[in-house]
Amino acid sequence: MSENLKLENQVCFPIYNLAKEVIGQYRPILAELDLTYSQYLVMLVLWEKGEQNVSEIGSQLNLDSGTLTPLLKRLELKKLIERKRKASDERVVSITLTKEGKEKQALAECIPTKIAEALNISTEDLIELKTLVEKIVTQINKTK
């Protein structure tokens, strides 16, 4: 067969695999906080920025309302956030952290360290990877 359709020559397969692998490393660690990886990302945004509406969260995480609405409802069900429509613009749903949601941040502090250990990579490789990946993402978005 032609070389370019061989699995080992695919560039995107390792990326797809790495992403799954990395999220798999997060899974048991985040499970202790009763969070999924995507939920954790939303919490990171809220811990850092405070009150945000759905589309603001979406633009930072590259997720649309089809993904976020049910996810946010689950976070609300866990009493970590509140969803409330803005009086100034009833179309906009404002997301705020509850007391419990804010408190969860302290428990999350150790996660980056735990992940770094689990991934078992040197800081240099990690930075190199991050730089390269971001460069490529920027490159891709340039063409849009």
Place this chain on the structure above:
Amino acid sequence: MSENLKLENQVCFPIYNLAKEVIGQYRPILAELDLTYSQYLVMLVLWEKGEQNVSEIGSQLNLDSGTLTPLLKRLELKKLIERKRKASDERVVSITLTKEGKEKQALAECIPTKIAEALNISTEDLIELKTLVEKIVTQINKTK
């Protein structure tokens, strides 16, 4: 807030994003072949290796029967593959390409080139990324 929980300092977020981005680039191209990215990966394995059973496909793609069984049923529905239990061991389901499935390979030949164009990255960056990503995946799997 503590620096290590800032979104921009997360290493895994860019990886997760890149994987989504890359699969997003495949989507319209594969849609012309009526395939999803995961289905394409399965087809790659079959085009390269010929007849394979479910767990052989799974170990190459890091997917379990919970993912593969319904996916393979969809490929069967599209008449691209056949699923048949082996006479020698009735537990094993053997997957073979149909005529139509084999013919699809010719249509797929152009995909790697199209993706490389869509990603808009230099071959050097692509190889560097692949090497680094594979190194890290190997590293992670070492600890298991």
Place this chain on the structure above:
DNA sequence: AACAATTAAATTGCGCACAACTTAATTGTG
């Protein structure tokens, strides 16, 4: 041979991720 242990797929259930569409509120324009 009998039966416990193992193995391969399938099933069930949950949570994304995204396309396409809907609903409702707001804004812009004649």
Place this chain on the structure above:
DNA sequence: CACAATTAAGTTGTGCGCAATTTAATTGTT
């Protein structure tokens, strides 16, 4: 002011991805 256009979020439907469990066949052990 009226109404078309736009915007924000929600809804619906499809397809993974994975954990946990089930089913059925095979293998190992006594």
